[in-house]
Amino acid sequence: MAHIDYFFATVSPFVYLAGQRLEAIAAKHAATLTYKPVDPTALFARTGGLSLPQRHDSRKAYRLQDLARQSRKFGLPINLQPAFWPVNPAPSAYAIIAAQVAGGGDLGALVHGLARACWAEERDIADDEVIRAVLEQTGFDPKVADRGMLSAAETYAVNLEEAVSRGVFGVPFYVVGEERFWGQDRLEDLDLHLAGAL
Numbered sequence: 001m002a003h004i005d006y007f008f009a010t011v012s013p014f015v016y017l018a019g020q021r022l023e024a025i026a027a028k029h030a031a032t033l034t035y036k037p038v039d040p041t042a043l044f045a046r047t048g049g050l051s052l053p054q055r056h057d058s059r060k061a062y063r064l065q066d067l068a069r070q071s072r073k074f075g076l077p078i079n080l081q082p083a084f085w086p087v088n089p090a091p092s093a094y095a096i097i098a099a100q101v102a103g104g105g106d107l108g109a110l111v112h113g114l115a116r117a118c119w120a121e122e123r124d125i126a127d128d129e130v131i132r133a134v135l136e137q138t139g140f141d142p143k144v145a146d147r148g149m150l151s152a153a154e155t156y157a158v159n160l161e162e163a164v165s166r167g168v169f170g171v172p173f174y175v176v177g178e179e180r181f182w183g184q185d186r187l188e189d190l191d192l193h194l195a196g197a198l
Contacts, residue, residue, distance in 0.1 A: 002031040002194050007163045007173040008111065009040040010092040010125055011085065013078060015172045016115035017070045018184035022174065023108035025187060029194040031176075035100055035107055036159040037093035040171050043160060047169035052086075070184070077120050084124035090156065091145075092125045095135060097155045098148030105139030113138055 004026055008015045026033045041051050052060065064080055071078040092114045100107055113134040117123040123130045132142035145152070163173070167180055174181040174190050181190045192198035 002029060002176055004031050004033045004190070005036055005166075005175040006033060007036045007038050007159070007168045007171060007175070009038060009089045009171045010096070010111065010114040011087055011089040011118060012040060012115070012171045013067050013119050014070075014184045016078070016112070016119040017067070017074060017076055018112075018172055018187065019074055019076060020108050020112050021184070021187050022172075022190075025191045025194065028191070031194060033108075035096055035111060036162065037089070037096050037156060038159050038163050038168075038171065039089060039093075039156070043163055043169065043171070046160070046164050049169055076116075079119060079122065082118055083122045084126070085118055087118065087124060088126040090126075090153075091128070092131055093156050094149055094152035095131045095145035097152035098144045099135060099140045101148060101151070102141065102144045104141065105135070107138075110134060110138040110140065 004022070006022060023033070025031070043049070044051055052063075067078060067080055096107070096110060096114070099105060099110055114125050114131070117130055117134060118125045125131065131145060135144060136142040166175055168175065170182050172182075172184055174186070176190070176193065179193055181187070181193075189198055
């Protein structure tokens with residue numbers, strides 16, 4: 001049975017635009033899945049990437065065009081200038097880590113729900129009330145993040161170290177053994193790989 005390690009950040013618009021295609025691919029191939037939230041700014045700094053403000057204007061312009069195209073392609077509305085972005089990714093990451101440990105809900109829906117809250121719903125995903133609401137909507141105890149915060153903070157740091165050691169340099173990033181796939185636009189390749197066709 002294949003296993004997918006998913007490195008991501010809820011503050012990434014491309015994580016939002018991935019929707020829940022990863023979960024559908026994993027189910028199709030009976031693959032197991034581990035969610036590993038990381039701090040994207042720290043990841044970029046460790047692996048030679050640049051955070052958005054530091055990028056050349058041509059890269060910024062292309063990003064906006066691509067986000068708009070991908071939004072239309074997958075029928076996912078997006079606000080290219082969210083009211084609450086940039087935003088601290090740690091609180092939502094801690095909630096996801098704690099929820100994964102606790103179980104009882106739909107983790108893929110939680111990840112997508114938090115990303116959607118940021119990129120389509122003008123909600124602050126660093127706000128405790130927003131996080132609790134999305135936890136509850138996706139079948140989790142809304143207080144799970146409060147109980148697991150210290151452990152989740154440790155896991156969040158470990159996830160970053162693991163990402164760097166495994167060649168991850170951006171989000172979303174999907175790792176199956178030694179095979180790495182960067183970006184929601186590589187989900188089709190991940191699907192083909194799991195099918196043994198790529």
